Amino acid sequence: MKREMVTKRPKQAIARKSTGCRRNAQTSRSILDAAAALLQEKGYANFTIEEVARRAGASKSTIYRWWSSKMHLLLDIYGGDVEKMIEIPDFGSIEAEIIFLNRAIWKIWRETPSGQAFKSMIAELQGDPAAFEHWRSRFLPERRRKLLFTLQRAADRGELRPDIQLETVVDILFGYSWYRLLTGQIDDDVEVISSMVHEIVQGISLKSAFPAEPV
Amino acid sequence: MKREMVTKRPKQAIARKSTGCRRNAQTSRSILDAAAALLQEKGYANFTIEEVARRAGASKSTIYRWWSSKMHLLLDIYGGDVEKMIEIPDFGSIEAEIIFLNRAIWKIWRETPSGQAFKSMIAELQGDPAAFEHWRSRFLPERRRKLLFTLQRAADRGELRPDIQLETVVDILFGYSWYRLLTGQIDDDVEVISSMVHEIVQGISLKSAFPAEPV
Amino acid sequence: MKREMVTKRPKQAIARKSTGCRRNAQTSRSILDAAAALLQEKGYANFTIEEVARRAGASKSTIYRWWSSKMHLLLDIYGGDVEKMIEIPDFGSIEAEIIFLNRAIWKIWRETPSGQAFKSMIAELQGDPAAFEHWRSRFLPERRRKLLFTLQRAADRGELRPDIQLETVVDILFGYSWYRLLTGQIDDDVEVISSMVHEIVQGISLKSAFPAEPV
Amino acid sequence: MKREMVTKRPKQAIARKSTGCRRNAQTSRSILDAAAALLQEKGYANFTIEEVARRAGASKSTIYRWWSSKMHLLLDIYGGDVEKMIEIPDFGSIEAEIIFLNRAIWKIWRETPSGQAFKSMIAELQGDPAAFEHWRSRFLPERRRKLLFTLQRAADRGELRPDIQLETVVDILFGYSWYRLLTGQIDDDVEVISSMVHEIVQGISLKSAFPAEPV
DNA sequence: ATATAAACGAGACGGTACGTCGGGTCTTTTT
DNA sequence: AAAAAGACCCGACGTACCGTCTCGTTTATAT
The missing domain is CATH 1.10.357.10 (Tetracycline Repressor, domain 2)
Incomplete structure (x- = not known):
């Protein structure tokens, strides 16, 4: 729930006035799940953003938008x-x-x-x-x-x-x-x-x- | 002196029957020195074999010939x-x-x-x-x-x-x-x-x- | 104009269903130009993908993405x-x-x-x-x-x-x-x-x- | 017999003033044989001096001593x-x-x-x-x-x-x-x-x- | 018989290019 | 606006040969 605390734009989840899509919760879940699974299965050496994106069916940009570095992803995992x-x-x-x-x-x-x-x-x-x-x-x-x-x-x-x-x-x-x-x-x-x-x-x-x- | 202990072909220093050039001590010293200095200065994130080679004035092949992985280099450092x-x-x-x-x-x-x-x-x-x-x-x-x-x-x-x-x-x-x-x-x-x-x-x-x- | 005919993924230029950036025409032009110039100046012996990339200001990946071999580059030249x-x-x-x-x-x-x-x-x-x-x-x-x-x-x-x-x-x-x-x-x-x-x-x-x- | 004509130091076979070993005919034969076989089997792409040396059981130096380039080897083949x-x-x-x-x-x-x-x-x-x-x-x-x-x-x-x-x-x-x-x-x-x-x-x-x- | 000199093998070495991979950034399109 | 797709530059990866070099052994004269 407070997971997003470490991500780049946390406020948007709380209050939002503007138009446009909101952050897709499903997407961020599947990214974190994919990341966790990947880390578990292949270890840190094979933990690449590219592979996380592939598994999550997400684009790299989306990952980078919300987690500015590997560290931030790890923190959320x-x-x-x-x-x-x-x-x-x-x-x-x-x-x-x-x-x-x-x-x-x-x-x-x-x-x-x-x-x-x-x-x-x-x-x-x-x-x-x-x-x-x-x-x-x-x-x-x-x-x-x-x-x-x-x-x-x-x-x-x-x-x-x-x-x-x-x-x-x-x-x-x-x-x-x-x-x-x-x-x-x-x-x-x-x-x-x-x-x-x-x-x-x-x-x-x-x-x-x-x-x-x-x- | 016994630094080479962890490298790939340690025996040759001890007993040698075959002909062929011996390992150049100066080269391996300058590689280890360059590696140590680089690690100190730039940290592990910038510790690349390529950069070590550049600094040591050695070729990548020579590094890989004697240290098969980063780990081996670190051990010697x-x-x-x-x-x-x-x-x-x-x-x-x-x-x-x-x-x-x-x-x-x-x-x-x-x-x-x-x-x-x-x-x-x-x-x-x-x-x-x-x-x-x-x-x-x-x-x-x-x-x-x-x-x-x-x-x-x-x-x-x-x-x-x-x-x-x-x-x-x-x-x-x-x-x-x-x-x-x-x-x-x-x-x-x-x-x-x-x-x-x-x-x-x-x-x-x-x-x-x-x-x-x-x- | 139809030079790309021999490259790896020609259809995309014709019909496109997916999202995503299109191929950058300027880039492929400068690669082909650089390749042609290099071949002319230095001959085939010095015709290396690395040098083509250097001259074109392009990355090797981009070259390999579109021309899977030297042969394909030559065909386009x-x-x-x-x-x-x-x-x-x-x-x-x-x-x-x-x-x-x-x-x-x-x-x-x-x-x-x-x-x-x-x-x-x-x-x-x-x-x-x-x-x-x-x-x-x-x-x-x-x-x-x-x-x-x-x-x-x-x-x-x-x-x-x-x-x-x-x-x-x-x-x-x-x-x-x-x-x-x-x-x-x-x-x-x-x-x-x-x-x-x-x-x-x-x-x-x-x-x-x-x-x-x-x- | 006259194969060596194109090699680097042809005169030695004719007149010799100095001491020292003469060129080993067996060696040069096995080099040429290996080279020919390699060319036949693997084609020009895999025709490397290194591989010729390996097959012939000769050292690269010996090859380079007598054939200063690939071209010279090919000519003899x-x-x-x-x-x-x-x-x-x-x-x-x-x-x-x-x-x-x-x-x-x-x-x-x-x-x-x-x-x-x-x-x-x-x-x-x-x-x-x-x-x-x-x-x-x-x-x-x-x-x-x-x-x-x-x-x-x-x-x-x-x-x-x-x-x-x-x-x-x-x-x-x-x-x-x-x-x-x-x-x-x-x-x-x-x-x-x-x-x-x-x-x-x-x-x-x-x-x-x-x-x-x-x- | 004994220097002496070349031939030779082994292989270390500095290079350069290879083809691949991942990192981030950016653009275009769809939703 | 968010997201997906993916093009792009960058730079490191580890490998393969290149051609040069040193080292030590072997072998055939020339003294």
């Missing part, structure tokens, strides 16, 4: 809103909450074109400084927010060490997920995720089990 | 051996050791073409399944080894919880570094690295300060 | 229609008619790019069996027709021996012209042509002056 | 000497003699690589003015000589009209043979050759049968 719909319940345990979030995201990555789209976006960005900057300052922070909020909630519950840099923790958790995605390891392995979260939450050091040596 | 030269001293503290390693790698990424090359490799892999598989099974494990060894050493010192999955810890630490590299944040900020390592080693949970509930 | 416009008057004398035709063709060969194009076509054909076959069965007969018609007319006038194989005579006359063209001797030398035609028409044998040996 | 061996008997009839010569040449063209080589030479020449000039002034006249001699002999016998331009007759006869060769029609069809020769010798005009109208 990514459909981050799905991800946004994840609601993290208050389990009263940060470990449980992170595990829940991680499994939810990986599930989406696995089962929708999001994963492929996300990987492709990262690839695409390495060759486009302008897009990169926009992405880093607009797109990324929005994705981090939910996790940040959850961590803050746990901190408010008194569950976390008070000197923890929450942003750093987000870096760590995001880094882990990206790494697994980029190296093709995002199976639904509860053990793996639990162990990772446990390591991070509890720390890896043995000393932490005997803290402050009171004696 | 990466020059992973530099990274291999890092020796992690035994500080008797895993925190110190990880901090040391992280700073050393980031320094290389910042100050040589390695960083750009590495990012570009990740991008390239997203569109080349064959290269991807080779990379995941050959290239990656070798990079992880040093960290794994250091963690094992710490475990042997009794510094780590005995149930820790070392591979998972490597995932976490690699993930963090990749994330920072891919989002353009690998300044030499000791605070950032220290805080990250501290979080991971000590854990983020407050509860960890009252552990082991001694019955 | 040849512009055989010019040759077709030659009208052989009925002089009442086969000798005069052949002389007329020969001079007219040689004149075109000398003064337009046709000559070079024709020689180049013959060269090109020696390495392309498919083109060769097409050329032999489609292109050649059409060229021979006019001469054949003229000979038939003379035969009908009773000017020729009734047992003459007209096709053979065409072979002889075409052969002569090709030979002169390929060996670079097509000056406007009326003597040469007249003598050749005289030899052929009257025969070279002296005995023919005492023919018919009655009984 | 042509092996005009074979053609030179044709001895035209004195039949006392120019018609019979021309028929004899034509059949002999066509036979050679059909049954040896000469035909292909000759066609290829003509093609090659259209893109090489220097070679062309050399060929026209050295190679061609030698080929024409035998026919010229035969015609002269007939003239001396009083068989020909005294005002005939013999060179023109050679042009006509050569033109015919070239035309048939270049259009792929050199079967051993006695009828065709006889009819052609008859047309030329007797002339095509009926009038010639009632010459000089002496009343």
